[in-house]
Amino acid sequence: MRGEAIGFLSGLEHPVSGLDHVIAMVAVGLWGAQLGAPAIWVLPVTFPLVMAFGGFLGLVGLPLPGPEIVIALSGVLLGAAVLLEFRPRLYLAAILVGLFGLYHGYAHGAELPPGESGLLYSLGFVLATGLLHASGITVGLIHRWPWGRQMLRLAGGGISLGGLSFLWSAL
Amino acid sequence: MKRYGIYLGAALPFIPVSASAHLVSSGLGPVYDGIYHFVLSPEQFLPIMALALFAGRRGPIFARWVLFVVPLAWAAASFVGAYPWAGLEQLLVAVSFLLAGGLLAADWKLSPPLVVVVAVALGLCCGAAYRMSAEPDPPGYLAMVGGAGSIFVLLALTASAALPLRRMWTVVAIRVAGSWTAAIGLLLVGWWVHGHG
Numbered sequence: 001m002r003g004e005a006i007g008f009l010s011g012l013e014h015p016v017s018g019l020d021h022v023i024a025m026v027a028v029g030l031w032g033a034q035l036g037a038p039a040i041w042v043l044p045v046t047f048p049l050v051m052a053f054g055g056f057l058g059l060v061g062l063p064l065p066g067p068e069i070v071i072a073l074s075g076v077l078l079g080a081a082v083l084l085e086f087r088p089r090l091y092l093a094a095i096l097v098g099l100f101g102l103y104h105g106y107a108h109g110a111e112l113p114p115g116e117s118g119l120l121y122s123l124g125f126v127l128a129t130g131l132l133h134a135s136g137i138t139v140g141l142i143h144r145w146p147w148g149r150q151m152l153r154l155a156g157g158g159i160s161l162g163g164l165s166f167l168w169s170a171l
Numbered sequence: 172m173k174r175y176g177i178y179l180g181a182a183l184p185f186i187p188v189s190a191s192a193h194l195v196s197s198g199l200g201p202v203y204d205g206i207y208h209f210v211l212s213p214e215q216f217l218p219i220m221a222l223a224l225f226a227g228r229r230g231p232i233f234a235r236w237v238l239f240v241v242p243l244a245w246a247a248a249s250f251v252g253a254y255p256w257a258g259l260e261q262l263l264v265a266v267s268f269l270l271a272g273g274l275l276a277a278d279w280k281l282s283p284p285l286v287v288v289v290a291v292a293l294g295l296c297c298g299a300a301y302r303m304s305a306e307p308d309p310p311g312y313l314a315m316v317g318g319a320g321s322i323f324v325l326l327a328l329t330a331s332a333a334l335p336l337r338r339m340w341t342v343v344a345i346r347v348a349g350s351w352t353a354a355i356g357l358l359l360v361g362w363w364v365h366g367h368g
Binding site for chain 1: 349361364
């Protein structure tokens, strides 16, 4: 029983333990809220699946080039997208977010601690990822007010700067 | 006649006969074992809950079919003896998460016969995984009755709760739940390959 509880809690804790992951997850939510429908609901449905596929690749040990750099880049670019209120076509936004989700999931999958309860760990992991994403969307709803738009853009700038510092460390 | 009935009813509490209603004497303890096992096993109730949401999304005709077909398939798979492919329990659990979560996330508009086929497949997967997890002490038929009854109740409550939901945000929330369920299934496949690599 003890091992199972640790499995769920470690899964819940894993996505929030790395700030580079956290800012990117929140940025996806903020960007989705900025883009509005249908992106605001397409992204939360597709993102966990793409990320889990990345986790699957990490678990089975398939190599992906430069995960740390791409993860840091995701913070820079997603933050910049929020800062500039970049509005690409939906499929382009989905491809960009999907690519970053794949790398984030891959990094988590490759770093999984041994001996955890697979189901409970995965349950906590997916729950934490989804909640991070949802928190970004919820905060992003301030986009409906003029002051909120400015605050969102400011937050995007902060995320981009954070991503730059992670990119610097990764290089 | 009515008066005699009243007299008899009034006299009954004075007859000193043991009710034997407690589990130790009724012998129904294994039924509760089956119920608790199902309720405390997320690998069992999460995919079935996802299927119930999917059935509710598809409408009452689908939901009624699923309500009876899944417990029967689950019970049938649980009743069959030890499986020769024992050890694939985790993979069966992963498949059930992927199947139910994927359908719910995609919100596929399947025809009624296909929904029944999917429901039977999911019931068989969950029942077989339940049977494998119980080795080397297979559960008795009363425990299986408890498990199948719990599945029936969970399906009835969840599908009926999902049936009237038509607002955009509720539909999105249900599909997100499906996406999370399928994502767990995908990770479980990865865990399985990781463990057998």
